[in-house]
Amino acid sequence: MRSKLSYITNTASINQDNMHLVVVHHCPQYIGKSQEIIKQEIEKELFHIFQKYE
Numbered sequence: 001m002r003s004k005l006s007y008i009t010n011t012a013s014i015n016q017d018n019m020h021l022v023v024v025h026h027c028p029q030y031i032g033k034s035q036e037i038i039k040q041e042i043e044k045e046l047f048h049i050f051q052k053y054e
Helices: 035-051
Strands: 006-016 019-029
Touching: none
Parallel strands: none
Antiparallel strands: 006 019
């Protein structure tokens, strides 16, 4: 079972053509592992998934 992740929230406002849009971006905050290790694990998983379609 995976542990519960906490998230970092970034908010940006965009004004265009009399519209005001607020964009909220949530990205996971990994605890105990570096971002590089997480990136490598995701790349490996994606490689195995897309390897099926060759």
